[in-house]
Amino acid sequence: MAKVSNWQLGREMEYPYAADRPKKQFTMIMDTNKCIACQSCTIACKSTWTWGKGQEFMLWNNIETKPYGFYPTGWDVNILELLGEQEWEGDVYAGETIFEAAPEGERVLGWAPAEEDWSHPNIGEDEPTGNAEDTKYIPDNPHSMMWMYYLQRICNHCTYPACVAACPREAIYKRPEDGIVLVDQTRCRGYQECLTACPYKKTMFNLETRVSEKCIGCYPKLEQGLQTQCTTSCIGRLRLTNYLSAPDEIDPRKPADFLVHIRKIALPLYPQLGLEPNVYYIPPVHVPTKYLTQMFGPGVEAAVEMYRNAKDDPELLGLLMLFGATERIMHTWDVADGVARAYDEQGEEIVAVPLREPTFVRPFEFATEVAGEPTTAYRHNT
Amino acid sequence: MAETSINRKDALLYGGAAAGGLVIGGAAVAAVAVSVDNKKPPIEGAPIVAPYVDGELPNTDPGADAWKSAERTLVALAPQQIAQPFLDKAGVTALDARALHNGTEVALLLEWDDDSVDDLDGIRRYHDAVAVQLPTRSGAPPALTMGAPGSPVHVLQWRATWQRDIDSGGNTGVDQIFPAVIHDVMPDDILPPETAQLYWVGREAGNPLSLVKRSTPVEEVVAEGFGSVTHLSRQTAVGHGKNENGRWHVVIAVPSARDGVGEPLAPGTSWPVAFAVWLGSQENRGGRKHIANWQTLVLEPR
Numbered sequence: 179m180a181k182v183s184n185w186q187l188g189r190e191m192e193y194p195y196a197a198d199r200p201k202k203q204f205t206m207i208m209d210t211n212k213c214i215a216c217q218s219c220t221i222a223c224k225s226t227w228t229w230g231k232g233q234e235f236m237l238w239n240n241i242e243t244k245p246y247g248f249y250p251t252g253w254d255v256n257i258l259e260l261l262g263e264q265e266w267e268g269d270v271y272a273g274e275t276i277f278e279a280a281p282e283g284e285r286v287l288g289w290a291p292a293e294e295d296w297s298h299p300n301i302g303e304d305e306p307t308g309n310a311e312d313t314k315y316i317p318d319n320p321h322s323m324m325w326m327y328y329l330q331r332i333c334n335h336c337t338y339p340a341c342v343a344a345c346p347r348e349a350i351y352k353r354p355e356d357g358i359v360l361v362d363q364t365r366c367r368g369y370q371e372c373l374t375a376c377p378y379k380k381t382m383f384n385l386e387t388r389v390s391e392k393c394i395g396c397y398p399k400l401e402q403g404l405q406t407q408c409t410t411s412c413i414g415r416l417r418l419t420n421y422l423s424a425p426d427e428i429d430p431r432k433p434a435d436f437l438v439h440i441r442k443i444a445l446p447l448y449p450q451l452g453l454e455p456n457v458y459y460i461p462p463v464h465v466p467t468k469y470l471t472q473m474f475g476p477g478v479e480a481a482v483e484m485y486r487n488a489k490d491d492p493e494l495l496g497l498l499m500l501f502g503a504t505e506r507i508m509h510t511w512d513v514a515d516g517v518a519r520a521y522d523e524q525g526e527e528i529v530a531v532p533l534r535e536p537t538f539v540r541p542f543e544f545a546t547e548v549a550g551e552p553t554t555a556y557r558h559n560t
Numbered sequence: 561m562a563e564t565s566i567n568r569k570d571a572l573l574y575g576g577a578a579a580g581g582l583v584i585g586g587a588a589v590a591a592v593a594v595s596v597d598n599k600k601p602p603i604e605g606a607p608i609v610a611p612y613v614d615g616e617l618p619n620t621d622p623g624a625d626a627w628k629s630a631e632r633t634l635v636a637l638a639p640q641q642i643a644q645p646f647l648d649k650a651g652v653t654a655l656d657a658r659a660l661h662n663g664t665e666v667a668l669l670l671e672w673d674d675d676s677v678d679d680l681d682g683i684r685r686y687h688d689a690v691a692v693q694l695p696t697r698s699g700a701p702p703a704l705t706m707g708a709p710g711s712p713v714h715v716l717q718w719r720a721t722w723q724r725d726i727d728s729g730g731n732t733g734v735d736q737i738f739p740a741v742i743h744d745v746m747p748d749d750i751l752p753p754e755t756a757q758l759y760w761v762g763r764e765a766g767n768p769l770s771l772v773k774r775s776t777p778v779e780e781v782v783a784e785g786f787g788s789v790t791h792l793s794r795q796t797a798v799g800h801g802k803n804e805n806g807r808w809h810v811v812i813a814v815p816s817a818r819d820g821v822g823e824p825l826a827p828g829t830s831w832p833v834a835f836a837v838w839l840g841s842q843e844n845r846g847g848r849k850h851i852a853n854w855q856t857l858v859l860e861p862r
Contacts, residue, residue, distance in 0.1 A: 386733045
């Protein structure tokens with residue numbers, strides 16, 4: 179075991195290999211507040227990468243309803259239960275990671291989903307939680323105690339991947355150029371140790387080729403400067419494919435660095451597991467803090483507050499407006515005169531988006547009287 | 561039979577207990593009484609003596625009469641607990657081994673109890689298997705841990721899945737794992753074969769595990785330590801396995817010459833040999849296996 183630095187935990191931790199950060203790190207930012215679980219991303223991914231025979235159950239990208247949705251079933255509650263209750267002391271994680279808690283004879287604390295666990299990708303869809311009896315349904319504030327939200331899931335392309343740690347053949351590797359985690363399709367021998375180890379359950383076993391496969395971060399698109407399929411198909415425009423700098427090389431002009439390290443509005447998924455995952459979530463604003471803290475760590479309250487006040491933060495608002503505005507990967511952005519602009523690596527403008535769309539007021543004289551009623555509304559289709 | 565334990569130090573440094581008893585060049589043969597009586601109980605720890613057979617070996621027939629001319633050796637198995645990940649508990653404690661050779665080929669018949677036939681690879685669905693481990697060079701045996709850097713081993717692995725691949729003509733995928741599966745449109749339904757093939761990435765990349773049409777259920781690899789298995793470009797091993805009455809009977813055979821792999825398994829020589837057994841029903845796979853300490857394989861002179 180080596181000692182590696184995990185900035186999300188605010189401390190060093192044990193990992194089977196020495197730290198070797200990539201030049202830049204593929205990352206995705208998800209604004210959970212904008213998702214309607216239409217699964218356009220899921221279908222875009224499926225129809226691009228995993229519609230082959232042997233991949234029937236396979237969703238490299240999926241959207242699940244929290245708290246009762248899981249793909250595979252119980253993926254997060256199972257590892258949380260195995261790990262047991264753990265504590266944060268402020269921003270420093272005082273508990274054990276899944277590497278530190280590995281039992282004798284194992285490299286990682288994990289569990290293996292069964293076949294049926296992969297068979298209900300939409301289990302728990304739209305199921306809210308909370309105490310319905312306490313809800314003042316009528317007359318005001320309906321469902322005030324009830325909540326659910328959608329969680330967008332791809333491989334986290336972790337800095338310290340559990341799949342890499344667990345593979346006895348070193349068949350899984352992290353690309354030095356962009357930090358994407360890949361399964362070497364010639365080297366894998368189908369032991370499925372990665373399926374047991376990955377707490378996010380984002381490596382999957384191909385039933386025809388008998389080797390493991392996983393989200394490849396759409397690297398053929400990335401290599402052309404384009405965002406991933408799940409990002410560009412998102413009708414809610416809630417995703418941003420970007421690159422994160424190493425924690426000691428943060429550049430506030432870069433979108434991901436700004437959101438993750440400067441404004442700290444986007445948070446990692448279950449950071450306490452110790453993998454330093456690289457998909458970051460803007461937490462939902464309507465969910466109890468206790469639940470969100472368990473899922474996204476101690477920065478939740480500040481992130482929600484930041485999001486609620488985004489309207490007063492043109493730099494942040496402009497960047498959020500640029501989500502989904504272009505297929506190309508943004509390297510920098512700025513906001514001037516009510517317009518947010520994104521730039522490529524050479525500093526050329528990619529796209530411009532107004533912070534406020536122009537408004538047109540239709541004159542009322544076109545409204546018509548209906549059946550003797552006074553003209554209080556517009557009529558359409560007349 | 562008591563469970564044997566193989567400690568890390570023995571395995572890594574001394575190549576197991578058999579190292580001390582290793583005899584090269586047939587000197588051990590004189591001490592071994594070869595019996596053709598197959599009804600005798602197998603003898604634990606005895607050298608595995610391969611009588612010379614004049615003619616073809618039953619290299620794909622575990623039920624052949626020729627096997628009766630070989631004495632059975634009981635080989636103790638223990639859960640692999642040297643390198644992570646461990647096998648936490650044993651599902652089988654011994655296998656019976658016997659061998660034959662004809663000067664150009666060496667065949668082993670391996671038998672062990674397993675009342676669950678696991679011959680499909682799926683999600684958390686693992687296969688039964690057995691492997692034979694031989695040094696590539698004569699001399700002191702390499703580390704039991706599948707060799708070590710600079711000290712390679714030659715491994716012959718039979719898998720129940722590969723046997724079913726052959727016996728069924730390649731019908732061992734989704735349609736067999738889930739007999740009631742209903743497919744949507746698949747790439748091979750609508751794309752030219754060379755394009756559809758791209759969706760079976762492992763196969764397209766040339767991974768030997770992803771082959772469906774295979775000619776042998778035995779894979780020949782070399783290794784220099786756990787996790788370093790390397791598929792040989794030239795595959796020469798053959799074999800056959802069948803499960804009868806809750807017991808696997810598997811033949812694994814390899815040409816004696818071992819061209820490009822190591823020194824020939826010549827008549828009149830002795831070799832360290834080790835085994836591994838996997839029970840699919842017990843979620844055995846990879847390093848989660850049962851291993852035997854080094855045994856001695858004696859190839860009788862012509």
